[in-house]
Amino acid sequence: MCDTNSRRGIGLRPRKGRLKPGHQRLGGKVNSLNASDRIGASSQAVVEALLLGMVLCSPWPFGSAGASAEFFLFCELACALLVFSVWLMFGARPGWRAGWSGRLILVGMLGLAAVAGLHLIPLPDWAVDQLAPGVSTWTADHGSAASLAGQRSITTDAASPWFSGSKLGLNAGGSFQFLIRCLAAACLFGMVCCFHSPERSLRRLSIAAVMVATALAIFGIAQHFGSHDGLAYWTYEIPGGLGFGPFVNRNHFPFFMNLGLGLTLGLLMERLEKMGRHWHRLLLADGIATWLLVALVFIIASLIVCVSRGGVLSAVVAITVVLLLRMSVGGVKRWLVLGVAVAAATTLLLAWVGFDFYESRLNMLGESDRYSGDGRWILWKAALSSVPEFPWFGSGGETYRYWETIQMTGDPQWTSETNKSIRADNEFLDVLNEYGIVGLLSLVLMAGVVVYQIAIGARRSALSAGACIGLLAVLAHSLVDFGLRVPATGMFAVIVAALLCSQRVGSRERRRQSQPAKDRPMAAVANAFARLGLTVTALTVIGFTFFALYTKRRYHLAERFSIAAAERMDQSMPKQSLENMVSAAKLTPEDITRQLQVAKASQLAMDRLDSPASKKVLVDLINEHSIIAMKLCPLAWEPSVWLANYGRHQKNNRERLDDLRWARTLHPGDPNLAFLTGQLALNESGLSEAVEHWNESLTYSTKYLHDVLSLVETKLGPDEIIERLLPADPVVTLAAALYFDRKPDSDVRDQCAKRTLQLLATPSATKRRLDEGTLYEMQSRCYGMLGKPEESIHSLRLALNHDPTKVAWRIQLARRLMESRQLDAAIREVRIVLTLDPNAREGLELQKQLSVLRASSNPSR
Structure with missing residues (x-):
């Protein structure tokens, strides 16, 4: 054997092999890592593994949006934060890799958290009046609420610290939940910004994103074509039937998928x-x-x-912008070829699974009037409605759903009974509504820094460009939706943003970070203070972690009790169901949803119990939890209705009417509530007020039209019915004309028919939007009632020109032709009907009638 010198003498160099784990090369020497370095390296490895596991698992339980799924997501995050705290206290001092941009994003997150925390603190009345003048307006006692507000119980005492009135917001419980999420996001962002090798971490995250995004894509497509979007996992029913994949809303799916798409493109x-x-x-x-x-x-x-139109459009915009920022001649050729290849393969896949582009909502992207008329303008207007009353710090967390109900639109196609939204479909307006100008500025600060990072990161590296695509798509989509509120997507976006900010720091800071901590020039005192700061930070993170886990566990248990209560009610076990619901409310006294559920469960149980003593207990529960709900968030309308129906003063119709009036102020677009209020007002206040309520009820629904007309037809003249009672809606006036068509007096019928024709001829006079075919068919009915058969037939022909396959209209035309003795034309229409639907019963009957009529008119034949 020869030594090193002999190898050098024959021209051989010592081989520079890989360093063994636990060693590092310093100044040409290989030294063992000290204990703090090993703790730091091991901690980062564990934290990174936990975060990758969160990304892989979080979307499957419905985006972790439920209380139980969010609790388990927080458990994983808590493990990562505790390991990170050990790193801070005992490991090598981590460096901040995200520079000033990361600090600004962290400031924005903490700013949002501070606004939410301010909603929980009681303030002097003068401060509340100055900063949130709307608080005194909406928290004023009224009707039965004032007479029952003095009741006290254990449940009331537990919820009293969360009552509104002395706070800047109107729903402290919702702000509290938002505070926990914002602080968790800030901790997650800060933790990722301390990773030693953000490039390597981003590559690993991209690999995980490819895996989970591909799995979600295959699962979503299979479920969509294997059942329908009203079911998740082929089993769980989704309210509204608008889900896709494991997400309960099809517009939330692209938020997560666009992040995965961007990282896949980066790889x-x-x-x-x-x-x-x-x-x-x-x-x-x-x-x-x-x-x-x-x-x-x-x-x-x-x-x-x-x-999801917004999801597709935001992905296209993000990819286009980032590729333009990275533009080069070779790159353009490369992406044109790849774009064509991917588009062709995607088209073949969609054709194979049977996707119809023409029938999908995506064809509305080219029709701006239809796209803007889908309700978003109504939602955005509702978000701005409360800003004058709560300008600086907003009206409180989870209050938008109530403002959307309070904001009456007068649009018969957008009613609070059939269209309900919990968000403004615009993340920025939603924050402005709930957290005011200060909250909006915090959000804009974060978004602005992310946009700046996208502008410089798109040209930095391929992986950074992929992260830029995902984040830009999410930001663009946030202008028309609120998918960042889904925990799985929000967590994923925070990790990607932190790694993007950490990809590049100044050369001076990079040199400082690459230098071992013990070799950096730092005085012993400064080092001691730095270590003390890290220890305090670690202890703060640990304290927050356990508090957040305790809070999320409460909501998890409350959800389990609520699910059990629903199952007991389905099994006709009202007492056990109510016990479970009350337990859920006791676990989360600040949550207005649980208080409302207790009142609803009590109402259902009352219908299934016959004992007077039991009913008295249930009435007391309804009263108690209605008052608690009103104190937690005075914008909720249901408690006022329950107090009007079940309150101790329920025999006092004047107070009941006051309660219903207040409920109508909070929910003016509900036709049921408007009709009931009008009925009570008819006896207490007279016909004039009743007509106002009934007019608004008919604005949103014709459900109670016959009941209303039967009450007023002897009290109001034809002109008053047209001008005061019936709204300017051709659907309502036509239904009224059909109602009076069965009456012996045809004067009101004719006036309603003429009014319908006027409204159909001037679409600007009504908010009702009708397609051309329906419009002409309604005209035909009116002409028929007015005794104008030729005009009626002509209008029906115009209607069929727009929809030739409408069997009901052709049968109606055949009847009109038969009545006009145009038998040949009627027979032709019946033949078309039977061609379209050979089993059409009315068509077969008309065929027999026409055969008899034709035979009688031509006896020789």
Whole structure:
């Protein structure tokens, strides 16, 4: 054997092998890592593994949006934060990798958290009046609420610290939940910004994103075409039937998927750059690139199948902007070829699964009037309605759902009975509504810094460009939806934003970070203070972690009790159901939803119990929890209705009417409530007020039209019915004309028919929007009642020109022709009807009648 000197003498160099774990090379020497370095490295590895597990698992339990799923997500985050706290206290001092941009984002998160925390603090009346003048307006006692407000119980005492009136917001419980989420996001962001190697972490996150996004895409497509979007996992019913994949809303699916799409594109770009100019020869020979292309095809196909217009459009915009920022001649050729290839493969996949582009909502992207008329303007207007009363700090967390109900639209196609929204479909307006100008500025600060990072990060590296695509798509989509409120998506976006901010720091800071902590020039005192600061930070994070876990566990248990209560009620066990619901309310006294559920459960139980003593107990529960709900959030309308129906003063119709009036102020668009209020007002205040309520009820629904007309037809003349009672809606006036068509007096019928024709001829006079075919069919009915058969037939023909396959209209036309003795034309229409539907019963009867009429008119035949 020869030593090192002899090897050097014959021209051989000592081999520079890989360092063994636990060693590092310093100044040409290999030294063992000390204990603090090992703790730091091990802690980061554990934290990174936990975060990757969160990304892989969080979307499957409905985006972790439920209380139980969110609790388990917080458990994983808590484990990561506790390991990170150990790193802070005992490991090597971590460096801040995100620079000033990361600090600004952290300031924005803490600013939002501070606003939410301010909603929980009682303030002097003068301060509340100055900063939130609307508080005194909406918290004033009224009707039965004032007479029952003095009641006290254990449940009331537990909820009293959360009551509104002395706070800046109107729902402290909702702000408290938002505070916990904002602080958790800030901790997560700060923790990721301390990772030693953000480039490596971003690559690992991208690999995990490819896996979960592809799995979600395949699952979403399979579920969409295997059942329907009203079911999740082919089992769980989704209210409204607008879900996709594991998400309960199809517009939330693209938020998570666009982040996965961006990171997948980042990996593909990095792979293509390594291939160089011969990428087209190596593309299909490279297994990794091939699988990334397959993943892209499934991800893009799922985005199209979920028919979220905002999700698709935001993805296109983000990809276009980032590729333009990275533009080069070779890059343009490369992405044109890849774009065509991916588009062709995606189209083939969609054709194979049977997706119809024409029938989907995506065709509305080219029709701006239909796109803007889908209700978003109404939601955005509702979000701005409360700003003058709560300008600086907003009206409180989870209050938008009530402002959307309070804001009456007068649009018969957008009623609070059939269209309900818990968000403004615009993240910025939603924050402005609930957390005011200060909250909006905090959000704009975060968004602005992220946009700046996207502008410089798109040209930095392929992986950074992929992160930029995902974040830009999420930001763009946030202008028309609120998917960031879904915990799985919010957590994913925070991690990607932190890693993007950490990809590049100044050269001076990079040199400082690459230098070992013990070699940095720092006085012993300063080092001691730094270590003390890290210890205090770690202890604060630990304290918050356990408090957040305790809070989320309370909500998790409350949800389990609520689910058990619903099951007991379905099993006709009202007492046990009510016990479970009361237990849920006791666990979370600040949650108005649980208080409302107790009152609803009591109402259901009352219908199933016959004992007077039991009913008295249930009435007391309804009163108690209605008052608690009103004190927690005075914008809720249900408690006033329950107090009007079940309060101790329920025999006092004057107080009942006051309660219903207040409920109508909080929910003016509900036709049921408007009709009931009008009925009570008819006896207590007279016909004039009753007509006002009934007019608003008919504005949103014709459900009670016959009941209303039967009450007023002897009290109001034809002109008053037209001008005062019936709204300017052709659907309502036509229904009224049909009602009076069965009456012996045809004067009111004729006036209603004429009014309908006027409204149909001047669409600007009504908020009702009708398609051309329906409009002409309604005209035909009016002409028929007015005794104008030729005009009626002509209008029906125009209606059929717009929808030739409408069987009911053709039968109606055949009847009109038969009445006008145009038998040949009527027979032709009946033949078309039977061609379209051979089993049409009315068509077969008309055929027999026409045969008899034709035979009688031509006896020789």
